[in-house]
Amino acid sequence: MFNISVRSSMLAMSLAVGLWAGTTASALSAPKPASTSCPTNFAVQETGIADLQAALTSGQISSHCLVTIYLNRISLYDKQGPKINAILELNPEAMQIADQLDAERQAGNVRGPLHGIPILIKGNIATHDQMTTTAGSVALAGSIPENDAFIVQRLRAAGAILLGKSNLTEFANFMSYHMPSGYSSQGGQTLNPYNPTTRANGIPVLTPCGSSAGSGAGTAANLTAAAVGTETSGSILCPSNFNSLVGIKTTLGLVSRTGIIPIAHSQDVAGPMARTVADAAALLNALAGADPSDPITLTSAGKIPADYTSFLNANGLSGLRIGIARQYFGSDSETNALIEQAITTLRNQGAIIVDPVNISTYDQLQQNSSSVLIYEFKQDLNKYLQTVGSTTPVLSLSEIIVSNRQNPAVALKYGQGVLLNSNVQSGNTITAAQAAQDRSTDLQLARGGLDAAFSDNQLDALVFPTSNGASIGAKAGYPTLIVPAGYEADATPVGISFLGKAFSEPTLITVGYAYEQATHLRKPPTATP
Numbered sequence: 001m002f003n004i005s006v007r008s009s010m011l012a013m014s015l016a017v018g019l020w021a022g023t024t025a026s027a028l029s030a031p032k033p034a035s036t037s038c039p040t041n042f043a044v045q046e047t048g049i050a051d052l053q054a055a056l057t058s059g060q061i062s063s064h065c066l067v068t069i070y071l072n073r074i075s076l077y078d079k080q081g082p083k084i085n086a087i088l089e090l091n092p093e094a095m096q097i098a099d100q101l102d103a104e105r106q107a108g109n110v111r112g113p114l115h116g117i118p119i120l121i122k123g124n125i126a127t128h129d130q131m132t133t134t135a136g137s138v139a140l141a142g143s144i145p146e147n148d149a150f151i152v153q154r155l156r157a158a159g160a161i162l163l164g165k166s167n168l169t170e171f172a173n174f175m176s177y178h179m180p181s182g183y184s185s186q187g188g189q190t191l192n193p194y195n196p197t198t199r200a201n202g203i204p205v206l207t208p209c210g211s212s213a214g215s216g217a218g219t220a221a222n223l224t225a226a227a228v229g230t231e232t233s234g235s236i237l238c239p240s241n242f243n244s245l246v247g248i249k250t251t252l253g254l255v256s257r258t259g260i261i262p263i264a265h266s267q268d269v270a271g272p273m274a275r276t277v278a279d280a281a282a283l284l285n286a287l288a289g290a291d292p293s294d295p296i297t298l299t300s301a302g303k304i305p306a307d308y309t310s311f312l313n314a315n316g317l318s319g320l321r322i323g324i325a326r327q328y329f330g331s332d333s334e335t336n337a338l339i340e341q342a343i344t345t346l347r348n349q350g351a352i353i354v355d356p357v358n359i360s361t362y363d364q365l366q367q368n369s370s371s372v373l374i375y376e377f378k379q380d381l382n383k384y385l386q387t388v389g390s391t392t393p394v395l396s397l398s399e400i401i402v403s404n405r406q407n408p409a410v411a412l413k414y415g416q417g418v419l420l421n422s423n424v425q426s427g428n429t430i431t432a433a434q435a436a437q438d439r440s441t442d443l444q445l446a447r448g449g450l451d452a453a454f455s456d457n458q459l460d461a462l463v464f465p466t467s468n469g470a471s472i473g474a475k476a477g478y479p480t481l482i483v484p485a486g487y488e489a490d491a492t493p494v495g496i497s498f499l500g501k502a503f504s505e506p507t508l509i510t511v512g513y514a515y516e517q518a519t520h521l522r523k524p525p526t527a528t529p
Helices: 006-018 049-058 065-077 096-106 150-158 213-220 237-242 276-287 295-300 331-349 362-367 372-388 397-406 415-426 432-455 470-476 505-519
Strands: 085-091 118-120 161-166 226-231 244-251 271-276 320-322 352-353 461-465 481-487 495-501
Touching: 006 432, 049 065, 049 276, 065 085, 065 096, 065 118, 065 161, 085 481, 096 161, 118 150, 118 213, 150 161, 150 276, 161 213, 213 226, 213 237, 213 271, 213 372, 226 237, 226 276, 237 244, 237 481, 244 276, 244 352, 244 470, 244 505, 271 276, 276 481, 320 331, 320 432, 331 352, 331 461, 331 481, 331 495, 331 505, 362 432, 362 470, 372 415, 432 461, 432 470, 461 505, 470 481, 470 495, 481 505, 495 505
Parallel strands: 118 161, 118 226, 320 352, 320 461
Antiparallel strands: 085 161, 226 271, 244 271, 244 481, 461 495, 481 495
């Protein structure tokens, strides 16, 4: 089924203008016919979205062939070989959609930079097609929501091919206190392509991190052009760090959550995970947009640029004030050494380094215990389940818990302590009033500390090592962009994070791109050449 709704068609028209802004008429003129057979020498490894689009426009390759190549790589490296296990479910309609988009291209209709580009989406993002939406839970097996998630509508309208759904830590790591990153009862254990080995107990030697583990590992292993992840606190940034990727934890309100299996509306976001800043910016173009069904996105009015890729400036660091949040530096000497090298690069590229910058509320944030996520998970999940439709085998958190108990060998390998706590406490020992008060405290501490740091030091961005500042950014609802910063001696990837104020993604893209172009530190994993 190739299902593009009327709403999606309208989106397609707006996206074709907005996303393709600045493209010359000749670039959109009739493309050269694609090869009738797939070229055997076309390499997708580390090939960016713009270069893939150029190959499609020139007729060097077709979207049909791109899907074929990625499916072959998935078969070779995800299901066999190192068995990364990043893919939860493949889209049986991917080839049909590719053929349709190839036909549109031949007819002179190119929707934008993502037209015909294969993309993975996380397994908690709803699609109304032949794929299911389960958040990795066997309790939700067979669930096909009645509607696409809002961001899926936008991706389809932009011409992206949904290649499949990526594995994840079950329920976005809000099921068990003991579950390893990247494990789900439906999909099993995702491995990190930089070291796809496990210990005797099946736990990865090198974490893929999570909860967007499959989006991270799949993109790092070149099983897709790019991927979409979701984050409540660290779930885009951490897997991007450990898979040597660029990830954008977006501003709360920039990207719709409608149709995404939730943890908590106070902090949930979705965002791009890619191998380059340019690819992340291109994907963000399709994701960002106001959705009346998710009122927080209405705060983005007038704050979304026509094209995030217009902020890709290799010389953009000159004169920008970058603060170093040393309170968030850890004890790993190798990581810290790489971040010091990154700071030197930033300075050499013309940035004004303010070092250190203290977050005045740091100690309070470290000591603060918030009930917000435990409270909102039950409330938000139950609301989501009521919207899905008749294919969903469970209709509440309580029913999920019962279903898991009836299938313990498969469903409860690591228990369900978080589910139980939320089910018992939310609305009972944790009241709506208490959760609201805790949310107010979270905002006061996180935004108050960050706003003061930015204002007092006139900063454009704050530097955190790896994803160490994820919690404060998540509670504040502020964006963070992570970029590869190198590798430790055992080849463990290390990233550097740049945090900004609300809707400052354009500045963060400039900072991240300029740093990336000055360093070019990402290396593909040797396990998936």
